[in-house]
Amino acid sequence: MEQTMIHHDSHYDPEASKIGMWLFIFTELLLFGGLFIIYSVYRFMNPDAFHLAAKELDTTIGAINTIILLVSSMTVAMATSAIQNKNIKLTQILLGITVVLAIVFLVNKYFEWSAKFDHGIFPGSEHLINDMSKGEILFFGLYFVMTGLHALHIIIGMAFIIFVMVFVAKKKVHPERYALLENSGLYWHLVDVIWIFLFPLFYLIT
Amino acid sequence: MSNEKHHIVPYRTYIFVLLALIVLTFISIAITHIELADYTVAGALILASVKTFLVLTFFMHLKFDKPYMRIMVGFVLAVFLAVIIITFLDYYYR
Numbered sequence A: 001m002e003q004t005m006i007h008h009d010s011h012y013d014p015e016a017s018k019i020g021m022w023l024f025i026f027t028e029l030l031l032f033g034g035l036f037i038i039y040s041v042y043r044f045m046n047p048d049a050f051h052l053a054a055k056e057l058d059t060t061i062g063a064i065n066t067i068i069l070l071v072s073s074m075t076v077a078m079a080t081s082a083i084q085n086k087n088i089k090l091t092q093i094l095l096g097i098t099v100v101l102a103i104v105f106l107v108n109k110y111f112e113w114s115a116k117f118d119h120g121i122f123p124g125s126e127h128l129i130n131d132m133s134k135g136e137i138l139f140f141g142l143y144f145v146m147t148g149l150h151a152l153h154i155i156i157g158m159a160f161i162i163f164v165m166v167f168v169a170k171k172k173v174h175p176e177r178y179a180l181l182e183n184s185g186l187y188w189h190l191v192d193v194i195w196i197f198l199f200p201l202f203y204l205i206t
Numbered sequence B: 001m002s003n004e005k006h007h008i009v010p011y012r013t014y015i016f017v018l019l020a021l022i023v024l025t026f027i028s029i030a031i032t033h034i035e036l037a038d039y040t041v042a043g044a045l046i047l048a049s050v051k052t053f054l055v056l057t058f059f060m061h062l063k064f065d066k067p068y069m070r071i072m073v074g075f076v077l078a079v080f081l082a083v084i085i086i087t088f089l090d091y092y093y094r
Helices: A002-006 A014-045 A047-054 A059-084 A088-118 A126-131 A134-169 A179-204 B011-033 B038-059 B067-092
Strands: none
Touching: A014 A047, A014 A134, A014 A179, A014 B067, A047 A134, A059 A088, A059 A179, A059 B011, A059 B038, A088 A134, A088 A179, A126 A134, A134 A179, A179 B011, A179 B038, B011 B038
């Protein structure tokens, strides 16, 4: 009895945690997948309007954000290797870089959206309703919903990683117990994968 | 459980994967600037799929996980692909 009292580690099963995270990622795939299907059907029905509207988007800022997300995905993946190598300091640095890159991404997004707002392009704006075709309204509606939902995922992923950093600092996440860190990485890679598809569909295919 | 040996991915691997991803990004920007009509969309989507494959395999550790994990992810992606194909069969032949 005494033995079991001393042993007070809570149940820990990294493989089950990982499966749980993957199942959650599958539900996210359904969420964004549905939006991607809506996008492709409307694009199929209004090819010219989508072509015209996509020209409004800034490829450079989209490309910069793509690189930022790819690099941040690498740093968070490296953080898992770092904690496995028992290098806590490097783990924290790599997670910190990921958070900073996430903030840079959001700042870029802010400037990008501000530029659109300045041109009178935002959901329900007069310029959109009076001067644009139905297809263009659809394009910008999808653009704001999908990149907005993606930005929300960036914010959640960032909060998740900060949470993990606190846990690493408190030694609740350590080289023997790092499933939480790995799962935050999985979530972050999901956000990256969504952007990998958003970027060509909205910014490149004009 | 804690005695189980985990595969530690070397940092080098991640750097190579990142470089490949960045190169693929620039290729997709380059090909969409040339007018290839219908092939532009196909090309961009194929490159995005290749990038996703790299992220899933290396960054998301599917290469180093047990095979059932890959089967699970593959199955879900196949279902999603089937939904896309069925939707487009509907719209294309209307």
